[in-house]
């Protein structure tokens with residue numbers, strides 16, 4: 001069995017991030033994991049619904065690029 005960062009980190013909740021900082025930490029841990037590609041492949045095959053798997057964030061069963069903020073999306077665009 002391979003020791004992976006998500007099995008050895010004291011607070012594995014970062015793999016189910018609530019903030020952008022937690023997401024960044026989880027993705028940095030996945031980036032140095034020896035089974036990243038296999039993990040992501042398995043996550044897709046198994047249809048995981050949420051969390052960071054193989055460095056990819058999933059929400060509601062779909063891969064997403066960033067953590068959504070709580071609440072409704074803005075109705076108007078904001079200046080960058």
Ligand code: SF4
Pocket residue numbers: 004005006007015029030033034035036037039040052053054055
């Ligand atoms: S790639 Fe998968 S096994 Fe490796 S740390 Fe990330 S979630 Fe854990």
